Amino acid sequence: MTGVVTDACIKCKHMDCVEVCPVDAFYEGENMLVINPVECVDCGCCVEACPVDAIVFGDEPRAKPWLELNAKYSALWPNVTFDGGQTPADADQFQAVAGKFELYFSPRPGAGDIGSPVGVARTSACSRCHDETALGKIMRIVRRLWR
Ligand code: SF4
Numbered sequence: 001m002t003g004v005v006t007d008a009c010i011k012c013k014h015m016d017c018v019e020v021c022p023v024d025a026f027y028e029g030e031n032m033l034v035i036n037p038v039e040c041v042d043c044g045c046c047v048e049a050c051p052v053d054a055i056v057f058g059d060e061p062r063a064k065p066w067l068e069l070n071a072k073y074s075a076l077w078p079n080v081t082f083d084g085g086q087t088p089a090d091a092d093q094f095q096a097v098a099g100k101f102e103l104y105f106s107p108r109p110g111a112g113d114i115g116s117p118v119g120v121a122r123t124s125a126c127s128r129c130h131d132e133t134a135l136g137k138i139m140r141i142v143r144r145l146w147r
């Protein structure tokens with residue numbers, strides 16, 4: 001079963017999960033992340049990595065209220081593939097807060113990789129691999145064949 005991010009992630013965003021995902025299945029909202037259930041390969045790495053136990057497998061009872069939210073918002077929010085410093089400074093204060101969805105959930109998208117200060121730095125250092133767009137890759141191959 002796919003990994004599912006629960007409301008425990010809201011206002012925490014520690015990003016450990018993103019760093020271990022082998023298929024870049026995380027998407028960033030303004031104050032939480034979600035997992036794309038189609039892309040997730042059920043490895044469980046993020047379940048282990050999350051310091052606040054915010055991720056569960058889809059067949060666990062805790063996952064049920066959040067299955068639809070992960071599927072819906074992973075189609076709307078931008079992909080995030082590395083820790084770009086998104087963790088709020090006050091994350092620890094919200095770790096044990098109950099009812100975070102009702103209090104703080106935001107449907108607005110986060111910045112994803114593109115908006116990350118770290119992403120900007122890495123893009124300029126490594127534009128040929130991880131951060132290159134699909135179109136960029138195709139153009140580079142075409143240019144190489146043309147020579
Ligand atoms: S590690 Fe846990 S709290 Fe941090 S972003 Fe991932 S799911 Fe959210």
Ligand code: SF4
Binds near residue numbers: 002020041047
């Ligand atoms: S279970 Fe594995 S593949 Fe799925 S989101 Fe977590 S780390 Fe990525």
